[in-house]
Amino acid sequence: MRRILAVLLENEAGALSRVVGLFAQRNYNIESLTVAPTEDETLSRLTLTTSGDDSKIEQITKHLHRLIEVVKVLDLTGTDHVERELMLVKIRAEGTARDEIKRTSDIFRGQIIDITANSFTVQLTGPSDKLDAFVRAIGKNLILELARTGVSGISRGDKVLSL
Amino acid sequence: MSEMLSGGDMLIRALQDEGVEYVFGYPGGAALHIYDAIFRQQKIEHILVRHEQAATHMADGYARATGKTGVVLVTSGPGATNAITGIATAYMDSIPMVVLSGQVATAQIGTDAFQETDMIGVSRPVVKHSFLVKNAADIPLTIKKAFHIASTGRPGPVVVDIPKDTTDPAAAFPYEYPEQIRLRSYNPAVQGNGRQIRLALATLLAADRPIVYAGGGVVLGEGADALTRIARLLNLPVTNTLMGLGSFPGNDPQFVGMLGMHGTYEANMAMHHCDVILAVGARFDDRVTNAPDKFCPQAKVIHIDVDPTSISKIIPAHVPIVGRVANVLDSMEQLLAEEQERAPDKLDRNRIAAWWKTIDGWRAEHGLNHDLKPVAGQPILPQMVIQALYKATKGEAFVASDVGQHQMFAAQYYKFPKPRRWINSGGLGMGFGLPAAMGVVFGHPGATVACVTGEGSFMMNMQELSTCLQYGLPVKIINLNNQALGMVKQWQDMQYGGRHSSSTYSDSLPDFKTLVEAFGHVGIRVDQAEDLEPAMRRVFSDELRNRLVFLDVWVDRHEHVYPMAIKGGAMNEMFLGKTLKTENG
Numbered sequence: 001m002r003r004i005l006a007v008l009l010e011n012e013a014g015a016l017s018r019v020v021g022l023f024a025q026r027n028y029n030i031e032s033l034t035v036a037p038t039e040d041e042t043l044s045r046l047t048l049t050t051s052g053d054d055s056k057i058e059q060i061t062k063h064l065h066r067l068i069e070v071v072k073v074l075d076l077t078g079t080d081h082v083e084r085e086l087m088l089v090k091i092r093a094e095g096t097a098r099d100e101i102k103r104t105s106d107i108f109r110g111q112i113i114d115i116t117a118n119s120f121t122v123q124l125t126g127p128s129d130k131l132d133a134f135v136r137a138i139g140k141n142l143i144l145e146l147a148r149t150g151v152s153g154i155s156r157g158d159k160v161l162s163l
Numbered sequence: 164m165s166e167m168l169s170g171g172d173m174l175i176r177a178l179q180d181e182g183v184e185y186v187f188g189y190p191g192g193a194a195l196h197i198y199d200a201i202f203r204q205q206k207i208e209h210i211l212v213r214h215e216q217a218a219t220h221m222a223d224g225y226a227r228a229t230g231k232t233g234v235v236l237v238t239s240g241p242g243a244t245n246a247i248t249g250i251a252t253a254y255m256d257s258i259p260m261v262v263l264s265g266q267v268a269t270a271q272i273g274t275d276a277f278q279e280t281d282m283i284g285v286s287r288p289v290v291k292h293s294f295l296v297k298n299a300a301d302i303p304l305t306i307k308k309a310f311h312i313a314s315t316g317r318p319g320p321v322v323v324d325i326p327k328d329t330t331d332p333a334a335a336f337p338y339e340y341p342e343q344i345r346l347r348s349y350n351p352a353v354q355g356n357g358r359q360i361r362l363a364l365a366t367l368l369a370a371d372r373p374i375v376y377a378g379g380g381v382v383l384g385e386g387a388d389a390l391t392r393i394a395r396l397l398n399l400p401v402t403n404t405l406m407g408l409g410s411f412p413g414n415d416p417q418f419v420g421m422l423g424m425h426g427t428y429e430a431n432m433a434m435h436h437c438d439v440i441l442a443v444g445a446r447f448d449d450r451v452t453n454a455p456d457k458f459c460p461q462a463k464v465i466h467i468d469v470d471p472t473s474i475s476k477i478i479p480a481h482v483p484i485v486g487r488v489a490n491v492l493d494s495m496e497q498l499l500a501e502e503q504e505r506a507p508d509k510l511d512r513n514r515i516a517a518w519w520k521t522i523d524g525w526r527a528e529h530g531l532n533h534d535l536k537p538v539a540g541q542p543i544l545p546q547m548v549i550q551a552l553y554k555a556t557k558g559e560a561f562v563a564s565d566v567g568q569h570q571m572f573a574a575q576y577y578k579f580p581k582p583r584r585w586i587n588s589g590g591l592g593m594g595f596g597l598p599a600a601m602g603v604v605f606g607h608p609g610a611t612v613a614c615v616t617g618e619g620s621f622m623m624n625m626q627e628l629s630t631c632l633q634y635g636l637p638v639k640i641i642n643l644n645n646q647a648l649g650m651v652k653q654w655q656d657m658q659y660g661g662r663h664s665s666s667t668y669s670d671s672l673p674d675f676k677t678l679v680e681a682f683g684h685v686g687i688r689v690d691q692a693e694d695l696e697p698a699m700r701r702v703f704s705d706e707l708r709n710r711l712v713f714l715d716v717w718v719d720r721h722e723h724v725y726p727m728a729i730k731g732g733a734m735n736e737m738f739l740g741k742t743l744k745t746e747n748g
């Protein structure tokens with residue numbers, strides 16, 4: 001089962017490598033990982049997607065807590081939350097295909113942020129499956145280059161993950 | 164106004180303020196500012212080893228025997244990489260250790276400079292935490308944090324990597340050592356949850372066939388006294404893991420011996436048939452449980468540990484309790500005292516008399532024979548050597564060991580009366596024994612310190628005989644010489660049709676007696692059974708009290724360690740001898 005974990009981490013050199021090292025060392029997989037400092041620049045926020053059953057996720061959570069620089073860990077999966085991912089995709093756009101691509105991009109609420117005679121660069125945000133659907137709709141053979149950020153997530157409502 | 168000190172001097176001053184007595188180490192270019200700072204003071208003694216691995220094992224032995232944090236100092240590159248095995252050993256066995264490693268100057272980091280190794284990277288999987296010193300001014304706080312992290316919660320090694328420029332004697336900084344430290348991201352549990360402790364006690368008091376399974380966490384978490392009182396009050400059978408030996412007195416009739424792969428028959432049988440396990444500071448290691456799906460089918464598990472990741476990792480706990488072992492057991496004792504007032508009959512020692520009868524039956528059937536007699540003309544059995552050692556030291560020695568058959572014989576046959584007497588690498592390897600024993604001597608000057616080793620293990624760190632001469636360390640080395648990597652050979656006998664692939668070397672062994680004499684020590688060789696006990700007495704005689712003595716005992720090369728768990732089985736499935744195994748096995 002896919003899981004999404006939010007982690008608050010001391011914003012220190014080497015902290016991220018410990019998190020990544022933990023996953024490698026204990027044979028847990030990381031599907032995606034995003035990290036950036038928070039409004040409090042001493043803290044980084046990390047969102048991580050992985051997979052496993054309850055007992056595995058319990059172990060992962062405990063092991064994350066055991067890292068000295070990890071301040072808080074929250075499993076967003078079971079709770080009411082929003083998750084978003086950003087994708088930048090460069091698409092071959094020539095002749096009549098240009099209109100078609102523009103229309104598809106509009107349907108997915110994408111924005112064309114760069115244009116050349118032969119290509120469009122589209123920016124798209126949303127849950128990961130929406131991004132997947134866009135990639136399928138365009139078709140692999142028109143995609144020249146693709147960059148995704150990985151998932152970032154936050155709980156809905158007043159609940160906050162903070163110190 | 165605080166005093167102005169260089170980075171190197173601040174480092175050593177911080178160690179002094181931390182109460183450090185000894186630093187075990189080996190110098191080199193990147194650490195020379197630090198070595199100079201050591202030279203210019205008197206409080207801390209530096210112990211010069213002959214190999215950095217030995218420095219880490221010495222600090223480790225010192226820590227295990229005293230409960231204090233062991234301290235190591237090595238240079239960058241080769242010094243740092245040589246220290247890794249000892250750091251990994253401390254990590255596996257949760258030993259408090261601070262390792263200071265010199266590093267190339269900050270400006271050179273990342274340039275593949277001479278003797279540059281990414282120590283933080285190389286050590287990452289085997290440390291509790293690590294620090295790279297960025298500014299000299301950070302040194303006091305970093306050292307404070309390192310000791311705090313190494314010694315609290317589940318202890319472990321902490322590496323502090325120190326670029327050479329940060330210890331430069333030319334720059335000075337105001338020195339102040341923090342009294343207290345609080346890390347917002349590090350708050351190890353101390354007290355256990357009261358409700359869970361109550362539930363644990365109720366479960367234990369309702370059990371018909373209880374057993375205490377106590378591990379190294381009881382030793383490290385200073386819970387041995389409380390555990391012993393509780394077990395005695397309730398008449399509970401107690402088994403220890405390899406790491407937990409001494410956490411309950413080994414000569415107490417309630418002690419059923421070590422459990423697991425080479426555990427006693429009665430300990431493994433009692434585990435398999437029990438209805439409640441009180442697991443304390445133990446982690447259900449695969450060398451204990453054998454096949455987890457067949458583990459103790461009727462048992463409810465109460466699990467006390469300071470590290471939440473140990474709980475329900477292998478075997479699900481019915482009553483998990485996270486906290487420091489001593490604190491949790493203290494709370495349990497208080498509840499017991501209340502119970503004694505309210506319902507004393509619940510605490511009746513005879514309540515589990517039938518269970519004890521079963522256990523005593525197992526003991527009589529296949530228990531270890533602690534009274535083997537050497538017979539002239541017959542080979543010396545390795546077990547006899549441990550018995551002779553036990554007798555000659557009256558059970559009061561610190562015993563360090565290596566890894567192999569000799570280690571298992573020592574664990575089975577030396578009955579440790581107290582915690583911190585059995586100094587053993589549970590999770591890692593050979594070469595640990597001698598340097599660890601040396602560390603014990605520093606921690607307990609004047610105490611009797613033995614090292615039970617095998618010729619294979621001994622040769623992995625025998626260069627330290629030179630260090631022993633330098634510092635006058637009277638370690639008594641008992642070498643169970645079976646002319647082979649005995650434990651490997653045993654597995655090959657049992658699982659590979661007796662094909663001894665690279666496990667023997669009998670025609671190329673050194674003459675250990677002359678070898679140790681060349682290092683300035685006393686060597687004694689014994690190969691006749693009748694000479695064993697007199698020789699052992701001589702090793703521990705007053706005449707040789709201040710000398711390192713190496714007793715090279717030529718034991719039966721064909722002996723195996725039994726019992727031995729049958730791979731993939733339950734805990735009641737064991738080989739009991741070369742031609743004997745349990746019925747179900």
Ligand SMILES: Cc1ncc(C[n+]2csc(CCOP(=O)(O)OP(=O)(O)O)c2C)c(N)n1
Nearest residue numbers: 567568569592593617618619620648649650
């Ligand atoms: C550093 C290291 N390398 C390899 C091993 C694997 N190993 C375990 S026991 C053993 C044999 C030990 O031989 P010896 O010290 O003579 O002890 P014996 O078993 O003969 O008593 C070996 C090679 C190990 N534990 N540690």
Ligand SMILES: [Mg+2]
Nearest residue numbers: 617618647649
């Ligand atoms: Mg051997």
